[in-house]
Amino acid sequence: MRKLTFAMNVSLDGYVAAPGDDLGWSVPSDEVFQWWSDRVGATSLALYGRRLWEAMSPFWPTADQQPDVTPAQIEYAHRWVEMPKVVFSSTISGLDGNTRLVSGDAATEISRLKAEDGGPMDIGGATLAATAMRAGLIDEYILITYPVLVGGGIPFFTALDSWVNLNLVETRSFAGGVLLTRYETRR
DSSP states (O other), X not given: OOOEEEEEEEETTSEEXXXXXXXXXXXXXXXXXXXXXXXXXXXXXXEEEHHHHHHHTTTGGGGGGSTTOOHHHHHHHHHHHHSOEEEEOSSXXXXXXXXXXXXXXXXXXXXXXXXXXXXXXXXXXXXXXXXXXXXXXXXXXXXXXXXXXXXXXXXXXXXXXXXXXXXXXXXXXXXXXXEEEEEEEOO
């Protein structure tokens, strides 16, 4: 069975995006960016919600051809393009490369993907992750917490019907007060 991880940048008050989908508060340092690049390199399958897909897909396929691109961004772009992806949306049509579209029930498809043999899966996008959270499908949560209060926006966690007990398995500090915390779901 595959492991499913939900990892995103998050504000100290728990949001992945400020009002208006503003992500300006979460621009990663080189060190954090390298962590994300290594994460993408170790992911066998990425699951994307529509909004995160629409934010990522216009840039990364051609990022290595942009002016002033850094070697770290080139490495990330290549890893991102090579990584198999599944996008969950009822409004998107036609995807390129090694990306496929799922427009049906997300929890059912995520359960099916988890049951397959294969390496780890990451889920991105708070709305899609909320569906997986409510269905009890997430095995690990990774929060890259930035020392900023944004006051509202899109929350990392969704409202749940029951508690989910977690074990802290890793912490790591980055420059600028950014803190990684990784938790495994206690089953």
